[in-house]
Amino acid sequence: MSALEIRSIHKRYGEVETLKGIDIALDSGEFLVLLGSSGCGKSTLLNIIAGLAEPSGGDILIGERSVLGVHPKDRDIAMVFQSYALYPNMSVARNIGFGLEMRKVPPAEREKAVRETAKLLQIENLLERKPSQLSGGQRQRVAIGRALVRNPQVFLFDEPLSNLDAKLRMEMRTELKRLHQMLKTTIVYVTHDQIEAMTLATRIAVMRDGRIEQLGTPEEIYDRPETLYVAGFVGSPPMNILDAEVTGRGLKLDGCEEILPLPASFKSAAAGRPVKVGIRPEVLRLAADSPGPRLMARVEVVELTGPELVTTAIVGKQRIIASLPPRTALSMGSTHAFTFDEAALHLFDPGSGRSLRAA
Amino acid sequence: MSGTWISTRAWLMMLPLLVVMVAVIGWPLVDTVRLSFTDAKLVGTEGGFVGADNYVKMLTGSNFQRALITTSWFAVVSVAAEMVLGVLAALLLNQQFRGRTALRALMILPWALPTVVNATLWRLIYNPEYGALNAALTQLGLLDSYRSWLGEPGTALVALIVADCWKNFPLVALIALAALQAVPRDITAAALVDGAGSLNRFRFVIMPYLAGPLLVALVLRTIEAFKVFDIIWVMTRGGPANSTRTLSILVYQEAFSFQRAGSGASLALIVTLLVTILAVAYAALLRKAAGAS
Structure with missing residues (x-):
């Protein structure tokens, strides 16, 4: 059964x-990530699912039921905001329980649910505090707790x-993954960060x-990008x-x-046609004596990030980046x-940007 | 001892202002205190020392007590109405709709009018012979014949309160609107998703953001309302039958109409003391509110 169905949604301003x-x-x-740069419409789509914005056309079904025109509170969803959106005047416990309080859940039951959620998120010792007394990571946990406690159909x-900050972001990412694996909840998650998405x-x-x-699994998006845009957006460098x-x-x-x-999967590409060739930096390595295709390039800049040596080189007039092992011996210039590996090549049509991979 | 040197220079730089303040605030205050213990007239006699007689006479007189009640009534009712109207107007003007900017600009107009102009305007509206209020009410069939709204003791104070509200609610609305715009959009969205209805959203989510600014508006407006003089002077001069005689009007009458400078001064000091008590109480409230948030 599909938990959430988005049907030809349009939005015009x-x-x-x-x-x-x-x-x-x-x-x-399922854990669906809407990935894109700012202005691509991903947040608008999320707001439409939440009921905070109405679509100009199309339908949204949650648990097989159309929720068009249904108030956000009756959609069986919970939302976590970028700014956390905690109520500044309420304690952490009340923030988490506010949704239950508004739904007239009896206080004893409410308190039990809040305690369980707080335990799950390891914020039991913070329940009496106000949001202003919390760190960014703690606020984020409270915001997640507020969503979890209601056990909705879609997050x-x-x-x-x-x-x-970067370190905390990684920790919380792992935490979210742990929660999803444990609770098996359905999640729609908006981000512009391709690492989070992957x-x-x-x-x-x-x-x-x-x-x-x-639209595809992380492996599909990474290994078989259907367009130049996807190929360029996912992966770093x-x-x-x-x-x-x-x-x-x-x-x-x-x-x-x-x-x-x-490559074999692009054999159908007609001779004489111009193409865009995609090679991920991480598939390139120094040839040494190993067999396989050769690409001669003049090394221009090397940047050691720690785990890898990001090498910028010139092929003819085109620039190419290779992620090499950190101790690779290279002479500048x-x-x-x-x-x-030739199977790792991607070919795209320069006009439409679409992959030329044979279906 | 550079500290001493800096503080000497600071005092020197403030000296001109201090001199002006002593001249225009300090001296009149001291002289009013001196006057309040004499039976001086406004013109003519210097008056002799009469001890606390003026105070006793004023505080125990029925005029003072009645004026205090009138003033309190005026202040409480008009400020309460202004707060409610102001918040409602701000909630409306915080919505998205066409013409919102124009309406926001229009709303400030009453407050931007000088009080005397506003008072004159409302006198026209209340006019017993050709006033707009009488015309409107009779045409709607709510009134049989024209009434003298400012001429009857039963209606004069209410009519004044309406005029004062009309002028002053925009200030409250403006302060409330600024506070409303500081409420993060995400927070109201979160409350929507959490299932809070509009009343609960106002009470639990929006009100905490409004409380501080509204308290400031409340302080400003109450103190102003307690000192009210000009709007009443233009519209009713304290009449009819002293039904709109507030403390400031009483002070004016005592000191200038009856030319009793001594007792007028004592009355003025009593009013000043009352307003000071109000201000101090509010300041304490504000500090408490600031501490809470």
């Missing part, structure tokens, strides 16, 4: 159409970690300009995109004589041979 037909069906227990998260999601919807660019032409001998990179093999 006057002349501007921010959502241009979104369709997603979500099974119970909505609006960029919940973006106000936290680590948390069971499915990712990459959004752009009010449309879904690609981003995928290298090189201009090339399909020839009888393989892929000839523009501006040099380098020829790359044409000299040309090195790089190699890669």
